[in-house]
Amino acid sequence: MTGRSVLITGCGIVSAIGQDCGQVLDSLLRVRTGVGPLKYLKTEHTEFPVGEVKLSDEEMERLMGIAPDTPTTRTALMGMIALHEALGNAGLKADDLKECGFVNGTTVGGMDKSEQYYLDFIENDSRNAYISTHDCGSCSEMIADRFGRFKMITTISTACSSAANAIEMAADMIRLGEADIVVAGGTECITKFHLNGFNSLMILDHEQCRPFDAGRAGLNLGEGAAYVVLEEAGHAAARGAKALVRLSGYGNACDAFHQTASSPDGEGAYLAMTKALKEAGLKPGDIDYVNAHGTGTPNNDESESHAMMRLFGDDLPPVSSTKGMTGHTTSASGAIETVICILALRNGFLPVNYGFCNPMENGIVPNMDLHKGCKLRHVLCNSFGFGGNDSSLVISAVE
Amino acid sequence: MEQKTSVKVLSAKQITIQNPLCEDWMENPLSYSQDYVRAVDPDFKQFISAGDARRMGKLLKRALATSLSALQEGGIENPDAIITGTGFGSIENTELFLDALVREGEQLLKPTQFMQSTHNTASSLIGIHTKCHGYNSTYSQKGFSFDSALYDAWMQFRIGRIKSALVGGHDEMSPVFSGFVRKAGHVKEGEICSEAAVSVLLAEDGDNAYCTLEGVRLLDAPSEGALSKVLADMTADGIDAVMTGMSGNGENDSWYGFLETMLPGVPLLRYKPLFGVNFSSSATGFYAAACCLRKGCVPSVLSVSGQPVECGKGILVVNVVEGRHYSFSILKPSCGR
Amino acid sequence: MEEMILKLKQEIIEVLNLEDIKPEDIDNDAPLFGEGLGLDSIDALELIVLMEKNYGIKLQDPAKGKEIFKSINVMADYIQKNRTR
Numbered sequence: 130m131t132g133r134s135v136l137i138t139g140c141g142i143v144s145a146i147g148q149d150c151g152q153v154l155d156s157l158l159r160v161r162t163g164v165g166p167l168k169y170l171k172t173e174h175t176e177f178p179v180g181e182v183k184l185s186d187e188e189m190e191r192l193m194g195i196a197p198d199t200p201t202t203r204t205a206l207m208g209m210i211a212l213h214e215a216l217g218n219a220g221l222k223a224d225d226l227k228e229c230g231f232v233n234g235t236t237v238g239g240m241d242k243s244e245q246y247y248l249d250f251i252e253n254d255s256r257n258a259y260i261s262t263h264d265c266g267s268c269s270e271m272i273a274d275r276f277g278r279f280k281m282i283t284t285i286s287t288a289c290s291s292a293a294n295a296i297e298m299a300a301d302m303i304r305l306g307e308a309d310i311v312v313a314g315g316t317e318c319i320t321k322f323h324l325n326g327f328n329s330l331m332i333l334d335h336e337q338c339r340p341f342d343a344g345r346a347g348l349n350l351g352e353g354a355a356y357v358v359l360e361e362a363g364h365a366a367a368r369g370a371k372a373l374v375r376l377s378g379y380g381n382a383c384d385a386f387h388q389t390a391s392s393p394d395g396e397g398a399y400l401a402m403t404k405a406l407k408e409a410g411l412k413p414g415d416i417d418y419v420n421a422h423g424t425g426t427p428n429n430d431e432s433e434s435h436a437m438m439r440l441f442g443d444d445l446p447p448v449s450s451t452k453g454m455t456g457h458t459t460s461a462s463g464a465i466e467t468v469i470c471i472l473a474l475r476n477g478f479l480p481v482n483y484g485f486c487n488p489m490e491n492g493i494v495p496n497m498d499l500h501k502g503c504k505l506r507h508v509l510c511n512s513f514g515f516g517g518n519d520s521s522l523v524i525s526a527v528e
Numbered sequence: 529m530e531q532k533t534s535v536k537v538l539s540a541k542q543i544t545i546q547n548p549l550c551e552d553w554m555e556n557p558l559s560y561s562q563d564y565v566r567a568v569d570p571d572f573k574q575f576i577s578a579g580d581a582r583r584m585g586k587l588l589k590r591a592l593a594t595s596l597s598a599l600q601e602g603g604i605e606n607p608d609a610i611i612t613g614t615g616f617g618s619i620e621n622t623e624l625f626l627d628a629l630v631r632e633g634e635q636l637l638k639p640t641q642f643m644q645s646t647h648n649t650a651s652s653l654i655g656i657h658t659k660c661h662g663y664n665s666t667y668s669q670k671g672f673s674f675d676s677a678l679y680d681a682w683m684q685f686r687i688g689r690i691k692s693a694l695v696g697g698h699d700e701m702s703p704v705f706s707g708f709v710r711k712a713g714h715v716k717e718g719e720i721c722s723e724a725a726v727s728v729l730l731a732e733d734g735d736n737a738y739c740t741l742e743g744v745r746l747l748d749a750p751s752e753g754a755l756s757k758v759l760a761d762m763t764a765d766g767i768d769a770v771m772t773g774m775s776g777n778g779e780n781d782s783w784y785g786f787l788e789t790m791l792p793g794v795p796l797l798r799y800k801p802l803f804g805v806n807f808s809s810s811a812t813g814f815y816a817a818a819c820c821l822r823k824g825c826v827p828s829v830l831s832v833s834g835q836p837v838e839c840g841k842g843i844l845v846v847n848v849v850e851g852r853h854y855s856f857s858i859l860k861p862s863c864g865r
Numbered sequence: 866m867e868e869m870i871l872k873l874k875q876e877i878i879e880v881l882n883l884e885d886i887k888p889e890d891i892d893n894d895a896p897l898f899g900e901g902l903g904l905d906s907i908d909a910l911e912l913i914v915l916m917e918k919n920y921g922i923k924l925q926d927p928a929k930g931k932e933i934f935k936s937i938n939v940m941a942d943y944i945q946k947n948r949t950r
Contacts, residue, residue: 132687173634236646238668240626247630250708260712264616264807265647266669281748282853283676286617286647286668294665301683322626325634326642331910331927383610383655383664388583388643390906400661515643516652518664578885579903636918639910640882 130408132304134362136372136527139219141211142468144353144455145180149214154472158499160481162454164337164349172321177333179319180351180456182207193275200258201271202239203352207461208272208316211354215312216276219358220370223277230308231279232299233269234291234315236460238262241320272316280308286460288514289422290381291315292355293463293522297379299359309364314356314464323459324350330389338425338457339484340450341434341495348424351456355464357471374471377507377525378411380404384517390428391513395436398422401519402440402509409507409523413441416523417505418479420466422513423450423495424457425484429513434492447496453484463512463520470508470524477503535685536737536862538602538692538729540815541594543567544803545722549597551819554827557802560720564706565804567723583640584653585621587614587700590725591650592657595694599658602729608690609663610654611681613673613697615807617647620702627704650698663690670714671773673697674726674811675746675847675855681730682744692731697811699724715805716777722804726811728818737862739821742842747854752786755854759790759844762858767794768838769826771817771845773809775800783848796832797843810847814857817843821861870941880915881908893937901936909934921949 140150145163147153156163164180189206190197193213216222221229239262246256261267269284285294292315299313327333327350334347365372382404384397391398406413422433430450437448451469452458458465473480482495510522545560546553548570558568567590572581575593584592591612599605616622621644628637643649648666655664663684667676674697681693701709706721715721730741745758770791774781775798787796797820803812820826826837842860847853874888881904895901898909909930916922922944924930933943 244626244630247626250711251704254711257711260708261714263708264668264670266615266672269669278749280750281746282669283667283672283679283746284669285665286614287651287664287666288646288648298665298680298683301680301687305683305686307683321629321634322645323642325629325637326625326639326645329637329639329642329910329914330907331913381663381665383652383661385652385655385659385661387656387905388649388652388907397661514648515646516648516664517655518648518652518666578883582882582884583907636914638914639907643907 130378130410135300135303135376136360136362136365137357137374137376137471138360138365138370138372139215139358140356140373140468140471141214141218142355142465143182143207143210144458144465145182145351146454150468150472154476156454157469157472157480158478160483162483164456170319170321172324174324174328176335178337178349180349181319182352200262202262202268203241203318204235204237204239204316205268205271207318207354209275211314211316212272212276212356215356215358221358226277226279228310229279230281230299230302230311231273232283232285232295232311232313233272234285234295234460234463235265235268235317236286236288236291237317237320237323238265238268240322241318244320244322287518288516289459289462290512290514290518290520291460291463293512293520294381296357296463296467296522297381297520300376300379303359303361309361311359312356313359315461316354317352317458317460319350319352332426334425337484338453339486340423340425340452340482341430341489341493342485343487343489345425345427345430347426348457351458353455353458353461353465355461355468357464357467372527374474375525375527376522378405378409378523379521380408381520384519386517388516391432393432395432397517397519398433398436398511398513399439401521402436405509405521405523411507411523414444415507416446416509418446418473418508419448420470420480420508420510421448421450422511423452425452431492434489437493445493447479448493449480449482449496451480453482466510467522467524470510474505474508474524474526477501479503534740534742535730535732536734537739537741537818538731538734538737539598540726540728540738540818541597542812542815543569543590543594543725544812546802553802554819554823557829564721585618585644587618587698587725588644588650588653591696591698592653594725594727595654595696598694598727598729602731602734604692604729604731606658606660607662607692607694609681609684609693610651610660611665611677611693611695612651613667613677613808614647614650615668615670615673615699617668618644618649618700619705620700621645623702623704650696654694671807671810671849672853672855674808678857679744679746694727694729696727697724697808699806699808701806716780718777719775719800720804722806724803724806724808724812726808726815728814738818739859739862741857742860743858745856749852750854755786756790758856762844762856766841767844768841769795769797769843771797771799771813771843773800773813773847774798774832775805783851787846795837797826797830798832799830802829810855813847814845817845817859821859866941870937873941874937876915876919880911891937895936897934897936920944922947
């Protein structure tokens with residue numbers, strides 16, 4: 130990759146399988162799913178298994194020291210928890226943030242509150258404060274402002290590839306010298322709005338999802354947040370920051386096929402992965418593991434499978450989707466799965482494709498063994514969003 | 529790494545509360561007494577078949593029409609990047625889905641309405657329509673959305689990934705949400721709550737460019753020193769005027785006070801009285817500045833002082849959102865027009 | 866049946882937002898998907914909602930929709946036999 134080198138010097142996560150990196154690592158090593166019956170969201174559709182973060186809004190407010198009457202949203206609260214860990218992990222204090230950028234990925238923003246208070250917005254003035262929390266940008270500001278004043282904030286909203294795109298944009302900023310540190314990632318909570326939205330598209334599984342399985346029937350929605358601290362290598366060395374991994378390449382391409390379905394040959398996915406490898410200066414054979422988008426829908430898994438086989442040919446590395454454990458965390462998935470890749474690289478194991486039983490016809494067969502003690506050099510992380518917004522990241526070990 | 533220092537603005541098209549897809553507003557602007565005005569729509573059939581249009585709310589139709597129009601004028605069929613900014617996304621369809629969800633319950637909801645509620649629908653629709661597999665992204669940062677999209681495009685050029693980019697700022701406003709945004713203070717006293725769809729085609733090469741773009745900077749809560757430095761950098765070769773997001777509202781306009789101190793004597797322009805206020809307003813400001821440079825003159829209706837303004841050196845476009853987000857882009861006249 | 870078919874066509878036009886199409890433009894035996902009216906998978910989902918909302922017919926499997934929505938006549942026939950409203 131030309132230009133300044135981009136390291137990741139900190140990360141933070143909150144998800145259905147853990148409320149920080151340590152808990153998530155533990156769940157990954159125990160192959161323990163966080164998908165199960167709905168507990169927190171008040172909805173009629175209790176038939177759908179989901180990957181909820183096992184904290185109520187009130188519990189998250191207490192954790193983040195937010196006063197009870199402060200207008201916040203679940204998406205923002207999860208973002209704060211993950212950002213708190215990431216900043217601490219990277220050794221960044223409030224005062225350091227004025228030299229840092231913040232790029233957040235989200236699509237639902239404050240919809241969890243808007244759907245509760247919509248009629249109040251219309252009929253009275255009792256919930257006006259929540260009008261301001263509705264949009265994506267406000268969500269990002271709430272998360273960032275909790276910790277200090279960043280020098281630049283923006284929000285990417287490309288559905289399921291939002292966080293991955295946020296990481297890519299942040300990396301571009303560093304390579305161009307716009308900033309030496311940019312924190313990027315994403316956050317999304319489950320809302321009635323998109324639970325019902327996905328249900329109307331009939332792509333939710335009534336059972337535990339089974340990515341890349343012959344009998345797969347849809348996705349399980351998840352929620353969570355994750356951020357990585359991207360830092361220019363020289364800057365990290367100068368302040369004695371420890372690099373966790375290196376972001377060695379990334380690619381964004383458009384499938385240009387349909388608003389909600391992927392093309393049969395996975396053209397967008399193939400192009401995104403190819404671009405990422407090219408930027409990293411790597412060949413397909415250099416990749417030791419792929420964290421697939423692998424939602425468990427008949428369409429995505431076939432399309433992505435096809436794209437991976439096109440790219441890797443006979444040299445397919447171990448592939449797994451971790452959405453069977455976390456659920457599909459939509460806008461946050463690119464970052465949550467990047468953190469999972471970081472944990473895998475640093476702890477020497479391969480995440481398991483929880484939920485898989487029977488191979489698809491003409492499809493990839495995902496990884497089902499932890500392979501503890503394996504040495505991973507380069508890992509590919511895929512995120513493919515509605516509208517064919519496809520993004521891939523190459524994350525590499527540091528010596 | 530090669531650092532690009534300028535790109536051409538090949539074309540810029542709008543559908544706003546002024547007459548659409550043309551520059552009538554420069555000589556005969558439409559004026560309004562209402563405080564909520566919807567965009568003036570063209571006949572979309574010239575761009576979009578009825579079959580395709582069935583699944584598009586107004587924002588999507590406008591985004592597609594302005595995009596196709598900009599691409600046509602600029603002479604590019606497949607841009608290397610499609611990057612959009614939208615503060616609220618397709619809020620009308622979002623509202624329809626939300627309204628049905630809240631009032632009628634969680635059964636029998638319409639997938640078409642939901643599909644449009646993800647903010648990247650415009651970017652991906654344009655990608656699908658133009659069969660573009662290139663870089664595709666969408667920003668949603670309130671009134672800073674177009675600015676973020678423009679900044680990303682600028683970075684893509686600088687990094688050397690692209691030779692052309694279609695950059696858009698699109699926001700629609702339903703009657704119900706127009707009430708909400710006033711309550712939240714996104715649209716202030718004296719400002720018209722409006723809609724805008726603007727598509728700008730940028731490229732390294734091309735004939736008949738409107739102007740050239742020579743820099744984009746974004747800052748959050750900058751110090752006076754930082755502001756001063758950015759202004760000095762960006763106006764080093766001299767400018768004719770600053771295109772601002774001033775609207776006539778006291779609070780909003782106070783955010784631009786630094787310009788009179790730091791760029792004394794430089795004429796200030798404003799576009800909000802013409803195009804109204806919405807989360808994509810800054811796109812209309814960029815568009816208006818590009819049109820001025822193309823024409824070689826600034827219509828007096830844009831001038832804050834009402835005095836005529838020269839147009840030969842360049843226009844600095846400044847957007848300040850909520851007194852904390854600052855964006856700057858510098859547009860210069862195109863040579864060999 | 867003819868009255869029901871006309872009503873069905875009007876409902877389809879409304880729900881799918883087929884602005885320029887009138888009931889008489891839709892041939893009763895012409896394919897609705899692919900060629901003919903050129904509908905796609907999202908339209909199929911909207912028709913599944915319509916079936917339940919207006920006729921009380923619940924379709925769990927979207928794949929089954931393909932057979933039922935083959936043409937206006939096939940659809941009308943299915944509704945006639947299975948409607949609960």
